[in-house]
Amino acid sequence: MAELPDLEVFSRILSRRFAGKLLEKVEVKVSNKLNVTAARLKSSLETRKLKIVKRSGKTLQFHFEGERVLGLHLxxxxxxxSLADNPPKYPILIFHFKGGEGFAVTDMQKQATPTLYPPPSLVNDALDLDLNTFKKLLDGKKTLIKSLLMDQKKVRGIGNSYGDEILYxxxxxxxxxSGKIPEEHIKQLHKSIQHVLKTAIKKIEKENGDELVGELRDFMLIHSFKLKQAPNGKEILSDKIGGRTTYYTQSQELFH
Incomplete structure (x- = not known):
């Protein structure tokens, strides 16, 4: 699943490549996840210029002229x-811009979800979360910290992979x-969220350039079944939290 760093880079690439261009046609190949009819989606977006693509939590938001916004959860x-590659397999939406360029949203599981006029979220994005708000979020909570970080109703953008990297x-x-973590460690955790996510964005952006490459995980320090030893020399262990595989080491302090 694409997480915050991947989506942040995707939004920047899409903005560089397509902002200011006229959307001539959008093909709706799978419509069952749309919140409107295919006809309304087409009439709302076609013949309008794309202004910018932004990221919000785990979604991309395509802003077109006339305050038309399309949200997308992959x-x-x-x-x-990119449409410059071979014809896309398992297309959901295909965007054709004036001049012949374009891109497709694909999903073999047909679960990618486009939303016309997505409602604003009141939940803090992980990169916009200030320390005081973060402290209040953890205060008194009996939830495991990994589960809380991944809960999109608490913090938006962090998934399984980066949850492990941040906690390491x-x-x-x-x-x-969560509620047992001392204040000084909460401060460090807040710093780690910023550091890990921003570092990942820089690495992915450097690797991708202007190409819509898939999710990159090669630089991760702990979240990989291929890794046996963490950079600190400790053995990488794995277990399940909320049905998802979690990677960690015994050197990470347990507060309970």
């Missing part, structure tokens, strides 16, 4: 594919009880 297997960087066990 879900678990959704991808963005902060030196906190994913099995820690």
């Amino acid at each position: 879900m678990l297997r959704g991808e963005l594919v 960087h902060a030196g906190i066990s994913p099995f820690s009880i």
Whole structure:
């Protein structure tokens, strides 16, 4: 699943490549996840220029002229594919811009979800979360910290992979009880969220250039079944939290 760093880079690439261009046609190949009819989606977006693509949590938001906004959640297997490549497999939406360029939203599971005029979210994006708000979010909570970080109703943008990377960087066990983490460690965790996500954005952006490459995970320090030892020399262990595989080391402090 694409997480915050991947989507941030995708939004920047799409903006560089397509902002200011006229959308001549959008093909709706799968409509069951739309919140409106295919006809309304087409009439709302076609013949309008794309102004910018922004990221909000785990969604991309395409802003067109006339205050027309299309939200997109790629879900678990959704991808963005340039039309300059081979014809897209498993297309959901195909965007054709004036001049012949374009891209497709693809998903073999057909779960990628486009939303015309997505409602604003009141939940903080992980990169906009200030320390005081973060402290209040953890205060008194009996939830495991890994689960809380991944809860999109609490913090938007962090998924399974980066949850592990953030907690390793902060030196906190994913099995820690959120409300039991001392204040100084909460401060470090907040710093780790910013550091890990922003560092990942820089690495992915450098690797991708202007190409819509899939999710990149090669630079991760702990979240990989291929890795056996963390950079600190400790053995990487794995377990399940909320049905998802979690990677951690015994060096990460447990608060409970």
